[in-house]
């Protein structure tokens with residue numbers, strides 16, 4: 001397979017804005033019922049166990065005020081390894097609640113300090129509202145690869 005336009009940079013696939021919008025439209029247009037009747041058993045892609053179709057999956061989404069827990073989502077969950085597969089309808093609900101833009105009060109940039117160590121700088125207004133003096137510990141609760149909640153220990 002040849003890629004005509006991209007020179008030898010990273011192999012990370014990048015979605016264009018148009019592709020993302022199209023995907024969102026397709027997902028929003030889809031059904032909110034499970035693809036299969038509830039209770040249907042399908043093989044788990046992860047462990048080969050039994051995935052049971054359900055309309056009662058949960059998903060936690062980080063928002064500025066805390067967490068939104070979505071319940072009653074259609075999909076399937078493995079009875080052995082607990083891995084979850086959301087139906088398109090569930091993904092639509094998750095996307096709706098996540099919003100198209102990242103909801104944030106402040107933005108900081110991740111910078112490379114030295115070697116593989118990454119760092120971020122706290123701008124003055126962020127330090128002020130969090131009352132950071134430089135001696136605190138930060139506890140990160142990772143929700144998924146794109147979201148985390150941060151708690152300051154003084």
Ligand SMILES: [Zn+2]
Pocket residue numbers: 044045046047048049050078079080081082083
């Ligand atoms: Zn499994």
